[in-house]
Structure formats: C-alpha cells, structure tokens
Amino acid sequence: MEEDKSLNFIEQTVENDLQEGKNDGRIQTRFPPEPNGYLHIGHVKAICMDFGIAEKYNGVCNLRFDDTNPVKEDTEYVDSIQQDIQWLGFRWGNVYYASDYFDQLYALAVRFIKEGKAYIDEQTAEQIAEQKGTPTEAGTASPYRDRPIEENLSLFEAMQRGEIEDGRMVLRAKIDMASPNMHFRDPIMYRIITTHPHHRTGRKWNVYPMYDFAHGQSDYFEGVTHSICTLEFVVHRPLYDYFIDQFAGQVPSNFPAWKEGSDYRPHQYEFNRLNITYTVMSKRKMLQLVNEGLVAGWDDPRMPTVCGLRRRGYTPTAIREFINKIGYTKVEGMIDTGLLEHTIREELKATAPRVCAIFDPVKLVITNYEGTGETIEAENIDGNEALGTREIPFARELYIERGDFQKEADKNFYRLSPGGREVRLKNAYIIQATGYEEDADGNLTTVYATYDPLSKSGTEGGNRKTKATINWVECTSCIDVETRLYDRLFAVENPSAEEGDFRDLLNKDSLKTVTCKAEQWLKRELKKPDMVNGIAQVNHYQLLKQGFFVVDPDTDEKHIVLNRTASLKDNWQK
Numbered sequence: 001m002e003e004d005k006s007l008n009f010i011e012q013t014v015e016n017d018l019q020e021g022k023n024d025g026r027i028q029t030r031f032p033p034e035p036n037g038y039l040h041i042g043h044v045k046a047i048c049m050d051f052g053i054a055e056k057y058n059g060v061c062n063l064r065f066d067d068t069n070p071v072k073e074d075t076e077y078v079d080s081i082q083q084d085i086q087w088l089g090f091r092w093g094n095v096y097y098a099s100d101y102f103d104q105l106y107a108l109a110v111r112f113i114k115e116g117k118a119y120i121d122e123q124t125a126e127q128i129a130e131q132k133g134t135p136t137e138a139g140t141a142s143p144y145r146d147r148p149i150e151e152n153l154s155l156f157e158a159m160q161r162g163e164i165e166d167g168r169m170v171l172r173a174k175i176d177m178a179s180p181n182m183h184f185r186d187p188i189m190y191r192i193i194t195t196h197p198h199h200r201t202g203r204k205w206n207v208y209p210m211y212d213f214a215h216g217q218s219d220y221f222e223g224v225t226h227s228i229c230t231l232e233f234v235v236h237r238p239l240y241d242y243f244i245d246q247f248a249g250q251v252p253s254n255f256p257a258w259k260e261g262s263d264y265r266p267h268q269y270e271f272n273r274l275n276i277t278y279t280v281m282s283k284r285k286m287l288q289l290v291n292e293g294l295v296a297g298w299d300d301p302r303m304p305t306v307c308g309l310r311r312r313g314y315t316p317t318a319i320r321e322f323i324n325k326i327g328y329t330k331v332e333g334m335i336d337t338g339l340l341e342h343t344i345r346e347e348l349k350a351t352a353p354r355v356c357a358i359f360d361p362v363k364l365v366i367t368n369y370e371g372t373g374e375t376i377e378a379e380n381i382d383g384n385e386a387l388g389t390r391e392i393p394f395a396r397e398l399y400i401e402r403g404d405f406q407k408e409a410d411k412n413f414y415r416l417s418p419g420g421r422e423v424r425l426k427n428a429y430i431i432q433a434t435g436y437e438e439d440a441d442g443n444l445t446t447v448y449a450t451y452d453p454l455s456k457s458g459t460e461g462g463n464r465k466t467k468a469t470i471n472w473v474e475c476t477s478c479i480d481v482e483t484r485l486y487d488r489l490f491a492v493e494n495p496s497a498e499e500g501d502f503r504d505l506l507n508k509d510s511l512k513t514v515t516c517k518a519e520q521w522l523k524r525e526l527k528k529p530d531m532v533n534g535i536a537q538v539n540h541y542q543l544l545k546q547g548f549f550v551v552d553p554d555t556d557e558k559h560i561v562l563n564r565t566a567s568l569k570d571n572w573q574k
C-alpha cells in the first residue's frame with residue numbers, strides 16, 4: 001500500500017490491517033490508566049491516539065482501569081479519570097477493570113504452574129535482581145527454579161489464602177534466564193499484597209498479577225485489536241506475545257467479542273511519550289508535590305494534569321490541537337512548553353472578550369467633563385460583531401495604570417504627561433494631561449486631564465488618531481478582582497534530568513496574586529456557573545495588556561478570582 005503522509009504510522013498500520021481483512025474488519029482499542037493518580041497532558045496524547053483511532057475507523061475504544069496494585073489505587077482517581085476523558089470530548093464503549101479478570105488470571109497462573117511453566121521463588125527482590133544478569137551476560141537460575149509442580153501449586157494457594165507474608169514469595173514464569181531480552185529472564189507473574197484492600201475486590205485477593213501478566217491477557221479477553229502504548233514497552237512486546245501464545249485460540253466465555261475459530265489476537269504498537277519542558281509528569285512526583293503542599297492540589301493551575309490545565313483556562317479544543325500539532329513518532333523528545341501556551345493563546349485571541357482591568361491604579365480626573373456620566377457601548381472583541389457588545393460606564397473620575405503617566409513630557413513617551421501628547425482612552429475620548437498631585441512621600445495620587453467631547457470612538461471625531469491608547473475603568477462602578485498570575489512550575493527546562501531533589505528546582509515565583517480594578521461587566525461572574533457533567537462552565541477574558549484569564553472556582557457571590565492562563569507575549573518559535 002502506498003504510504004499516505006497525512007496518516008501517522010499507527011493509522012497506516014490500521015489501514016493496512018483493514019485492507020487485509022484482519023479481525024473481520026473490527027477495530028478495538030483501549031485506554032488503560034492505572035487509577036493511582038490524576039491524568040496529565042502525557043495521558044492526553046495516549047487518549048487522543050486510542051480514542052482517535054476508534055473514532056476514525058468506526059471502531060470502539062474502551063476505558064480499562066489497570067488496577068492491579070491496591071497499594072496506590074483509589075476510586076477518587078477512577079472518578080477523576082472518567083471526568084477528564086469526558087471533558088476532553090471522548091466517549092468510551094465500555095468501562096472495564098483489570099480486576100474483572102482476577103479469577104481468569106489466577107486460573108491461568110495455576111495452569112502455567114501445572115504445565116511446569118511457573119514456579120514459586122522465595123528469594124528477596126534484591127537476590128532476584130542480582131541474578132538477572134546484564135543484556136550481554138546470562139542470568140543465574142534461582143535455586144527454586146526446579147521446585148516440583150505440586151509444591152509450587154500448594155505454595156501459590158497458600159499465598160492466595162494470605163498465609164505467606166508480603167514479599168516472602170513470588171510466582172515467576174519459567175522461561176529463559178539466558179534470553180537476550182531481559183524481560184524473558186523468568187519474569188514475576190504474581191506478588192503478595194495483604195497490606196491494602198483493593199478498591200473493588202476488597203480483601204478477596206492476597207496475590208496480584210504484575211503488569212506483564214495482566215495487560216496482554218486483559219486485551220485478549222476484551223477483544224482489543226490494536227493495543228497502543230508508549231515506547232518503553234517495546235522491550236515488553238515479546239513477553240506480551242509469549243503470554244498470549246499460551247492461550248490464544250481459546251474464546252473467553254464472558255467476552256464473546258469475536259467469532260469462534262477466528263485467528264484473532266491483539267497486537268501491541270508503540271509511539272513516543274510526551275515530555276514537556278519546565279514540568280514533571282511522573283505520578284509519583286506529582287503526588288509528592290500535592291501531599292507536601294508544594295502546590296494547591298492535583299488541580300493547581302501550574303500542574304500538567306488535565307484538571308490543572310482546565311483550572312488554568314485551557315480548553316479541550318486547545319489541548320487536542322496541541323496534541324495534533326506535536327504528532328506521533330518513534331523518537332523520544334522534549335516539547336517546548338511554549339507550544340502549549342501558543343495553542344491556547346491562538347484560540348483565546350479569537351474567542352475571549354477583551355476587557356479593561358487596571359493592575360496598578362492611579363486616579364484620573366477629567367476636569368472639563370460636565371454631568372454625571374454616560375455609557376459607552378463597546379465590542380467584546382474589536383471588529384468581531386459575532387461576539388457582541390457590552391456597556392461600559394464612563395464619568396469624570398477614572399482609574400488608569402500608574403505606568404501610563406510620566407511627570408515630564410518626553411518625545412519618546414507616547415502616553416500621558418502634562419503638556420505632552422494626546423492619548424485615546426480605549427473605546428472613549430481623546431484626553432490630554434494637564435497636571436498631577438502627589439502625597440507627602442512623592443507618590444502620585446491623581447492625574448488631571450481635559451478631554452475633547454467631539455472625539456468619542458464610534459463617532460465621526462472618533463477617527464482621529466493618537467500615538468497611544470490607554471486602558472481605564474470608571475471609579476465608582478469598577479470592582480476589585482483577585483488575579484492569580486501563574487508562571488512555569490519549575491525553574492529549569494528538564495527537572496527530571498537534574499541531579500538532586502526535584503523539589504529544589506521549583507520556580508519560587510510561579511504564583512503572584514494581584515488585586516486589580518476591573519470593569520463592572522465582570523460582576524456577571526458573581527453568580528454560580530452552569531454545571532455540565534459536574535464541571536463548571538467558565539468564561540475566558542483577555543484583560544487588555546495583561547493576558548488571557550479564566551474564572552477560578554474560588555469565586556463566590558462576593559469575590560471574583562481570575563487565573564492567568566497565558567500572558568499576551570508569545571515566546572514560542574517554530
């Protein structure tokens with residue numbers, strides 16, 4: 001088949017399989033998270049692949065919780081994973097759990113023992129590791145390798161009955177201690193865990209299958225055709241195939257996903273993991289940040305988790321667009337976090353209403369303005385009628401940014417100074433500064449100006465050009481809004497590659513909080529947001545000259561909190 005450049009290499013494989021009529025034309029994938037943490041942007045790359053393939057080729061993608069280690073797993077994670085996948089806009093066929101197959105897997109392990117293909121090893125984890133050998137040197141056989149079948153069987157049963165202490169024994173597959181593939185050197189199939197109840201099976205099991213003995217079998221039981229994972233599993237693939245070879249051709253009774261006698265079997269394919277600069281994506285490290293209070297939780301807006309990105313103001317469309325941009329290859333690499341920021345910025349530039357908020361306010365008095373004030377109608381995004389308009393109060397006293405005024409006029413300063421240039425107030429009139437006032441310590445307190453009543457934006461006189469336009473809010477109507485200005489979580493590009501404690505590499509300035517004076521329009525955020533699937537529907541704003549912001553769930557009836565999603569400046573270079 002001719003290579004189609006618009007397809008990634010896995011889509012190419014799927015199309016070839018369809019053309020060859022494999023699996024009766026059935027396409028089935030799965031996304032297999034372990035419920036031991038929240039999903040992160042790396043998982044989204046896998047989700048877009050697994051669900052994307054199923055969507056594109058009229059197949060089905062199931063959600064399978066790979067819940068084989070009760071020590072770290074919890075229903076809190078099961079729930080958050082489902083919520084995040086739905087929020088991203090994907091729909092699974094079924095929800096399965098590896099723990100659904102504990103009976104079948106146990107029976108299979110017993111069969112292996114009876115066929116002389118597995119044995120109980122009583123050595124410590126350290127001893128077993130020492131005997132593994134190196135890629136160029138064969139391993140050493142365990143002294144328990146040739147234990148009689150009956151003894152293996154009764155010990156395995158004793159393990160399951162809870163009669164053997166955790167770590168005292170494991171069940172190992174008896175394959176080949178000299179194999180050039182280290183994973184074939186008698187891999188562990190089962191271990192004892194009695195310390196923690198399982199989130200679904202409770203205390204029923206005292207032995208739990210290892211990843212390699214559970215994953216391929218689970219794929220097989222469910223009828224998965226394309227089992228897609230990341231590159232570190234390439235070396236596991238022969239073992240994946242080996243275990244499936246041991247029982248392929250038998251149709252499991254509770255998953256009749258394919259016809260009896262078909263040559264069905266799942267195949268594993270691998271793509272490159274997503275790594276992003278200035279963050280970590282290991283669940284162990286993220287859990288540590290959460291548990292030690294170094295971030296505000298899994299959904300801290302600095303975290304690379306899906307819930308963190310959501311709270312930061314990322315949208316499902318921007319996240320999926322980012323994944324689409326980076327693509328899938330077979331080469332590991334590091335993606336510039338600037339590309340992620342660029343993607344949300346591009347979206348919000350076109351969709352987020354632009355409002356004024358003054359971060360370092362100083363009062364401006366328009367001395368020739370008569371009357372009690374007026375209302376200005378402004379477009380939410382200049383030139384984009386579809387996004388509507390809003391009303392902005394205007395009066396004699398406004399707040400402007402302190403930095404928009406300078407005491408001495410200067411030909412290189414385009415904003416306000418007494419006797420200096422004319423400046424337009426955004427969406428309103430042209431003004432000229434006439435004077436200012438300071439307190440006893442020399443801090444600027446008030447700027448005085450006059451305005452040209454015929455220069456209002458949207459009128460004939462509104463076309464008159466000035467070198468600069470400045471932002472403002474009206475003093476009596478504006479509201480105080482808390483803004484949280486986030487920056488990268490880590491101070492170094494690749495925290496995982498550095499020596500020492502990763503927590504020492506955190507960016508100390510990753511959060512600054514500033515209360516600003518914002519247009520009264522934002523008061524609409526004081527009411528409770530609509531909820532969809534348990535997720536608050538939030539509005540995004542561009543605060544002019546400050547960046548893109550989103551409403552934070554800490555907002556209540558009295559107090560608005562906005563998170564900065566991204567600054568305005570794009571520092572991503574292609």
Ligand code: ATP
Pocket residue numbers: 031032033034035041042043045046066228229230272273274275281282283284
């Ligand atoms: P841990 O951090 O505990 O090693 P994990 O990241 O492997 O866990 P899983 O829950 O086992 O997490 O992952 C579920 C799926 O997501 C797997 O198929 C895995 O390959 C994929 N995945 C995890 N991290 C990434 C990543 N950074 N890029 C792409 N896919 C990923």
Ligand code: MG
Pocket residue numbers: 034
């Ligand atoms: Mg994993």
